[in-house]
Amino acid sequence: MDTLGGAEFVPETTYLNTSTCGLLPRRAVEAVRALALSSGTGQPDGAGDFDVVEAARASFARLVRVPADRVAVGTAVAVHVGLIAASLPPGSEVLLPEGEFSSVVTPFTVRGDLKPRYVPLESLAAEVRPETALVAFSAVQSSDGRTADLAGVRAAAAAHGARTLLDATQAAGWLPIDAGEYDYTVTGGYKFLVSPRGTSFLTVGEEAQRSLVPILAGWVAGQDMWASTYGPVGELAVSARRFDQPVPFLAYHGAERSLPLLDDIGIETIHAHNTALAARFRAGLREIGHEPAGTGHADGSAIVAVAGLGDRQDALARAGVAVAVRAGNLRAAFHLYNSTADVDRALDVLAG
Template sequence: MPLFDPGAFRIPPGTVHVCAGGETPVLRSHAAAFDRYGADKSMGPASRPRVDEEAERLCARLAAFWSVAPAEIGLVSSVAEGMSILVESLDWRVGDNVVVAADEYPSVVAPLALRRGVTLRFADMMDAESVAAACDGRTRMIAVSAVSMVDGRRHDLAALRRTADGAGAMLVVDFTQASGWMPIEASVADFAFSACYKWMLGITGIAVAYWNRARQPGWAPATAGWYSIAMAGRPDWSQPVALRADAGRFTRGNPSHAGAYVMHAALDFLEAFPRGAVAAHVQGLTTGLLARLDAAGIASTTPRDPARHGANICIAHERAAPIVAAMAEQAVLAWNGRGRIRFSFHGYNDAAELDRIMDALHHAL
C-alpha cells in the first residue's frame, strides 16, 4: 500500500509517478498555501511582518527537520546560489584544490570550476581511501551529494567527514536527492544545501542553506543585501556593516515568501509520518524493483545494498530519452537525461506499481 494518500497529490489519474528525483507532483494543499500568501501579502503595512514571520518560522521548522539549531538554517533560491555564496566567500589561493566526484551535479561543481585558483580533483566518493588519496595539504573542501543523481548511489557521509577532518578540509553536502525521504543529520557537514521541489514536496525558487556554526564560527559571505545585514531603521553607511548573526546571512534579498508558505504545507504533510517511515517505505520499493530488473536480466547502475543507494533506481541506456517517452505513453512517468533511465520513489508509490513499471519498460525497450 502507499504510505501517502495519492489523492493528496495532483497525480494524473491512472498514472504511475516515479520521477521524484526530477519533480514531485504538487500537493493539493499548496493551493490553500498560495491563497494564504496572497491574503497576507495584500494587507498593506501589515504585509511585510506577516510574510517575513512565515519565512523565519520556516527556518525553525527546517532546522528540526535536519536535526540542527534554528540559527543554522537560511534560505536561498537554489543550491547553485547557496554554493556560489559559499565559494565566493572563501579566500582561495592558487594551488588550492577541491575533491569531487567526476559526475557530481553542476550546482555543486560549477561555482568551484569557475573560481580562479581552484583545482578540481576527482575521486570515487564511495571509496574513502580514494578520497583520502586525492587530498593533500592544499585541499580546502570535499563537496558531495548525499545521493548521486546519476546512479542513485548513497554516500557514507560519516566516512567522508573523517576524511575531511584528516585533511583539514570542509565537507560540503548537497542533500537534494535525500531530504524528504531520508532522515537528515546535517551536522555531519560544514555547509549543506538542498532544493525543495523534489522529495521535500515544495516548489522551485526556494532552497535550504545550512551553516555549521560550531565548525565554521567565523564564516561570513563576501556580499550582502538588506535581508542579510543587522539593520534596524534607516542605515548609516558611514558605519561598518554588520551581518546577521544567524544563517539568515545567506539570504541577501527577499526570500521566496510564496515558497515559504508552500513549504509550510509540505512540512505539515511530511511531519505527519514518523521519522524514518518514508525511508523504509521507499527502500522497500527500490529493492523490489531491483529484484525485478535482475529477474528480467536488465542491468542497473544502482548499488544493490539499500544502505548504499537512495530512492532512485537507474539504468544506463543510450536511448534513455525515447524509452522514457514511450513509457509515458503507457502512463508511467520516469525521468531521463545523462544517458540513463531513472525511477524515483516516494510515499505515494506502492508495490503494485512495480509490475506496471516493468511492463512499460519491457514495452519501451
C-alpha cells in the same frame, strides 16, 4: 504497499520523477494560491510574511536535526555553493566526485584560481589528503542514485583538517540526514522535500560561520531587518540568517506547509517506504533482464537508474508513467505518494 500522506497528494499519472521535481501537497498548493490571490487583489498580506519564512526555516532545521539558527534560506543550490566557493583562499584544493551534479562543481571551477580534483565516488574518502581544503559531494547522486560513504568521508575529512560540503538535494526528505555532522549542507527544496521551486536551504556549522563571508548580504541579513533597509547594514544577524537571500514568498508560503507534513509522517517511515518500493523495482528489472546501474552503491537508494533504457521514456510517458533520463540512464525515483501499484505499472510497460 499503500501511499503515505493520504489525500494530500493527487497524482494523475504514475509519477516516478521526484528526482526531477516533487509533487506539491494540497496544503502547499492552497497556501501558494491564497498568497497569489492576495497579491493580485492588493490585500495587506499579499506581499508575503516573514514569519512564514521563519516557520519554514524551523521546519527544515528539525528535518535535518540542527538548530534553526544554523539554517540560511535562499533560492538555489548553486547560489549557496557559490557563496562557499567565494570564501576559499586562492589555490585551495576542492575534492569532488567524478560526474557530480553541475551546481556543486561549477561555482568552484569558474573562479579559475582553485584546484578542483575529481575522483570516483567510491574512492572519495580514501582520496582526502592533507592539502584538501574542502570535500564537496552529494549524499545521493542525481544520475544513478548511488549513495556516498557519508561516515567514511566525514572521518577522512576530520583526519586531514578538510571541511565538508554535502548536497542533500536528492536525499533530504527520505534519507535521515544530520546536517550538524558537516561544515556546510545545501538542499534544494523542490524534490523530496515536496516544496515549490525557489526554496533552498544552507546549513553552516558554528566554526564555519566564522570564516564564511556573507557576500550576498542585503537588508534581510541584518540583525534588525527593518533598521537595515538603507545604506550599509550596520549589524549582520548573529545567526546563519546573515547568509539569507531575499526569498520568493510564494515558494516559501508553500514550503511552510509542505515541510511539517514530512515531519509528521517521519523521515524514518518515509525512508522505509521509499527504499522498499525501489527494491521491488530493482528486483522486477532483474526479472525482465535489466541490471540497475550503480549496483552495490545504489541498492539502498530511493532512486533507481538503469542503462540502456533511456529510449523507453516516451513509451512510459504514453502509458502515463513519468520518469527521467539522466546521463543516458532511465531514472525512476520513489517517494511517499507512490505505491506498489506504481512500481508494477512501470515494470509492466518496460516488459511489454
